[in-house]
Structures are given as structure tokens and as C-alpha cells.
Amino acid sequence: MIRASAAAVIPALLLPWLLIPLKNPLLFAILPVAPLALVYARAVARGRPRAAATLALAWAAALTVSTVAAAAHSPESATRGIWRAGAYREEMLQWIATGAGSEGDISRFLPRVLVEYGLVFLLSAISGGVVR
Numbered sequence: 001m002i003r004a005s006a007a008a009v010i011p012a013l014l015l016p017w018l019l020i021p022l023k024n025p026l027l028f029a030i031l032p033v034a035p036l037a038l039v040y041a042r043a044v045a046r047g048r049p050r051a052a053a054t055l056a057l058a059w060a061a062a063l064t065v066s067t068v069a070a071a072a073h074s075p076e077s078a079t080r081g082i083w084r085a086g087a088y089r090e091e092m093l094q095w096i097a098t099g100a101g102s103e104g105d106i107s108r109f110l111p112r113v114l115v116e117y118g119l120v121f122l123l124s125a126i127s128g129g130v131v132r
Helices: 002-022 025-030 033-045 049-073 075-081 085-098 106-127
Strands: none
Touching: 002 025, 002 033, 002 049, 002 075, 025 033, 025 075, 033 049, 049 075, 075 085
């Protein structure tokens, strides 16, 4: 478990610092997930769903902290290196300042969330038997 967590968490801590300056959203979307995908699939294949979930949570926490720190260090690169980072930042600042925005309007917020939920459900259904 320690080696698997290191294989997932260490890249999550390092890759945002390396990828954000490259200003390539596709690389930023794919590369940080790859190490987790390998150790996660291995844990699930070995019948260790709790270990897989723990790995995913540790990876998510590490990637979140590292991405926020790297983006704060280089905001200009972050707006170009992370998909929709600039638009999301502006939307959130407007919402904080005025309360107006999709986060405060269920008719704008719910459709997006339902699409995202549907995509997760569909991808889960498609990939469900792959890692057994």
C-alpha cells in the first residue's frame, strides 16, 4: 500500500508544478491521472476496493493542494494551462461579489451537474468490468 500510495501521491504533488508552466490543458488533464489509474486498477483487480478508494482520496487531496499552490504561484500560466480556469475564476469572483451566477441559480446549475453526473454514470457503466 505504501508503494502504491507513493506512486499515486508523489506525481500528484509534483506534476502541477511541472505542467502548469507548459500551458497545455490536455497534458494537465491527462498526465496527473495516469499514475493513479495504474495503482487504482491494480488495487481493484486484487479485490481491495477500500485501498483503491483510499488511494483515490489521497491522490485527490495531493493534486488539489498542489494545483492550488502552483496556480497561486503562477496565475497567468494557470489560466492557460488548466481548462476553463480563467472563465471559472471570473465566474466565482462575480458570484462571491454579487451572488449572481450559475452557483446561485438552480436553473443554470442543475443542468450542468446532471450532465456531469450522467457522464460519470455512463463512463462507470462502460468501464465497470475492465478492471476485474
